[in-house]
Amino acid sequence: MTGGGKDIGGRRGLGSYFRLLGAFGRFSLNRELAFRGNFLMKVLLEVVWLGILLLFFHTIFRNTSRIEGWNEYQYLFFLGCYYALEGLIETLFLENCVEFGELVRTGNLDFFLLKPIDEQFLVSFRHIDWSTAPKVVIGGALMGVGLWELGEPVTAGRIAGFVVALLSGMALAYSFLLILASTAIWMVRNQSLMELWWLFSSLMRYPRDIYEEPWAVMIQKVFTFLLPALLVVSVPAEAMVRVLDSAILAWTVFAGLMMLGVSRWVFRRAIRSYRSASS
Amino acid sequence: MSSVEPPLIASPGFMGSLRKYLRIFRVSLVERLAYRADFLLGTVLRFLPLVTSVLLWSAVYRGSGNDTIEGYTCRQVIAYLLLVHVSRMFSSMPGLASGIARDIREGTVKRYLVQPLDLQAHLLAYRAAHKFAYIVTSALPYGLLFWLMGGYFDWPREPWIWAAWLASLILGFFLGFLMEFVLGLLGFWFLEISSFLYLVNTVSFFLSGHLMPLDLFGGRMAMVLKELPFQYLAYFPATVILGRETPGAVMNGLLVEIAWCLVFLVVGRVALRLGLRRFSAFGG
Numbered sequence: 171m172t173g174g175g176k177d178i179g180g181r182r183g184l185g186s187y188f189r190l191l192g193a194f195g196r197f198s199l200n201r202e203l204a205f206r207g208n209f210l211m212k213v214l215l216e217v218v219w220l221g222i223l224l225l226f227f228h229t230i231f232r233n234t235s236r237i238e239g240w241n242e243y244q245y246l247f248f249l250g251c252y253y254a255l256e257g258l259i260e261t262l263f264l265e266n267c268v269e270f271g272e273l274v275r276t277g278n279l280d281f282f283l284l285k286p287i288d289e290q291f292l293v294s295f296r297h298i299d300w301s302t303a304p305k306v307v308i309g310g311a312l313m314g315v316g317l318w319e320l321g322e323p324v325t326a327g328r329i330a331g332f333v334v335a336l337l338s339g340m341a342l343a344y345s346f347l348l349i350l351a352s353t354a355i356w357m358v359r360n361q362s363l364m365e366l367w368w369l370f371s372s373l374m375r376y377p378r379d380i381y382e383e384p385w386a387v388m389i390q391k392v393f394t395f396l397l398p399a400l401l402v403v404s405v406p407a408e409a410m411v412r413v414l415d416s417a418i419l420a421w422t423v424f425a426g427l428m429m430l431g432v433s434r435w436v437f438r439r440a441i442r443s444y445r446s447a448s449s
Numbered sequence: 450m451s452s453v454e455p456p457l458i459a460s461p462g463f464m465g466s467l468r469k470y471l472r473i474f475r476v477s478l479v480e481r482l483a484y485r486a487d488f489l490l491g492t493v494l495r496f497l498p499l500v501t502s503v504l505l506w507s508a509v510y511r512g513s514g515n516d517t518i519e520g521y522t523c524r525q526v527i528a529y530l531l532l533v534h535v536s537r538m539f540s541s542m543p544g545l546a547s548g549i550a551r552d553i554r555e556g557t558v559k560r561y562l563v564q565p566l567d568l569q570a571h572l573l574a575y576r577a578a579h580k581f582a583y584i585v586t587s588a589l590p591y592g593l594l595f596w597l598m599g600g601y602f603d604w605p606r607e608p609w610i611w612a613a614w615l616a617s618l619i620l621g622f623f624l625g626f627l628m629e630f631v632l633g634l635l636g637f638w639f640l641e642i643s644s645f646l647y648l649v650n651t652v653s654f655f656l657s658g659h660l661m662p663l664d665l666f667g668g669r670m671a672m673v674l675k676e677l678p679f680q681y682l683a684y685f686p687a688t689v690i691l692g693r694e695t696p697g698a699v700m701n702g703l704l705v706e707i708a709w710c711l712v713f714l715v716v717g718r719v720a721l722r723l724g725l726r727r728f729s730a731f732g733g
Contacts, residue, residue, distance in 0.1 A: 215644065233515070233518045234512040236512040237508045381504060
């Protein structure tokens with residue numbers, strides 16, 4: 171069943187994937203705007219969260235000038251980067267991956283497997299959660315303010331490093347989510363997915379330099395090389411406002427590509443062992 | 450359960466009522482203990498972000514070059530962040546308000562009009578059981594954690610501090626319950642309150658001092674935050690056991706907390722009565 175779907179999907183050009191993505195986006199936006207009050211409430215919630223985050227940040231820097239070498243505006247850039255990246259993940263993938271477990275449980279996954287398009291694409295991008303999209307804009311604005319206040323010239327090399335690292339970071343986070351979602355096929359009920367994702371994102375929240383303490387070095391190593399959660403936000407932010415270190419950049423890109431491959435492999439394994447819910 | 454109810458209807462009395470709710474407590478306790486593995490895993494997972502907090506605050510103190518910030522040493526902040534977990538263990542009421550709102554929306558709340566059960570007392574007994582089970586099962590992982598991180602704590606020797614801590618935690622449970630209960634009753638007046646509840650929870654997370662000791666916000670902000678009832682859900686019990694408060698301040702805090710409990714109890718009772726009247730007017 172999956173093989174057939176793949177073959178037909180394989181013959182489609184990249185263009186049709188983009189067209190489909192556009193259609194998903196439009197459809198989700200329409201659905202979202204049908205419940206405008208709820209939509210506004212969700213956006214308000216994000217703004218409140220941001221307020222708390224900024225207050226936390228402000229309070230800390232009222233009492234210190236540096237956190238492991240990050241000064242206030244470098245850290246503000248980091249915060250914006252974290253916020254934007256989390257927004258991207260939530261807008262594009264999070265809801266889809268959480269719903270995947272439900273598709274498995276109800277057997278509705280059948281309909282997805284029959285569609286003449288790559289299953290992973292369909293499962294990953296089906297809903298665009300527009301209510302978290304403002305986070306990307308706000309995160310971008312925070313990064314802008316940080317850069318402005320730092321006042322250092324932004325070179326093309328830094329921008330390139332930032333973009334590449336950001337894409338790799340997204341790939342890492344997406345892969346992790348997809349692997350977690352795939353486990354739903356074997357476990358049917360995966361309520362811990364959100365908790366594990368929360369754990370993963372809590373590792374992204376602060377610069378990786380804070381793990382320099384002797385007792386935490388092991389944690390730093392594990393989450394840099396084995397399960398590279400620490401790279402997701404730190405490396406793009408470092409590339410832009412701190413040191414542009416090509417070694418860690420290369421590793422981040424490599425890890426991102428590798429995790430994409432691994433997550434695709436896990437997803438396909440999972441689909442292959444999927445038995446529908448009817449019998 | 451139904452076998453014990455007829456005599457209770459005949460002569461409710463105080464003891465009879467108490468026995469009824471104790472039984473609800475027991476049934477709920479058994480139900481809760483059916484998912485032991487689930488909450489062991491949940492508790493362990495909740496610890497891991499603590500590691501990042503410890504690292505962050507260590508970095509903040511190293512960067513500041515000071516030993517104390519607003520009177521807190523680094524060890525105290527870290528101890529505080531662990532202790533608020535204990536506070537929240539007592540005071541958090543996941544799903545209480547949304548459950549009440551759902552019962553109202555779907556009409557199942559009508560059974561409290563028919564059965565000799567009080568909505569608030571029933572939910573209180575139910576919650577108490579769940580909290581009891583939760584606290585007992587998390588005692589082991591938490592004990593382990595506090596032992597592992599023992600270096601961050603200077604446990605007080607004075608027995609009165611321990612007694613006051615326990616009192617503040619138990620009062621925190623009641624205050625958390627009574628506040629959430631009032632929120633849930635909003636369901637009588639508004640059809641859909643889930644996003645609103647989410648918003649309140651987020652704000653409360655901040656106002657209660659779960660993020661960092663309220664004193665660190667400094668100046669007027671800290672002063673305002675310490676006038677609000679939210680602080681009793683996380684901040685107050687933690688500062689009591691940290692030994693930061695004088696006996697007078699602790700006593701005062703406990704009394705104010707009791708007053709807040711009474712306020713929310715009265716608001717809850719009035720809102721429940723008004724709400725049920727409104728509800729029965731619409732129900733068919």
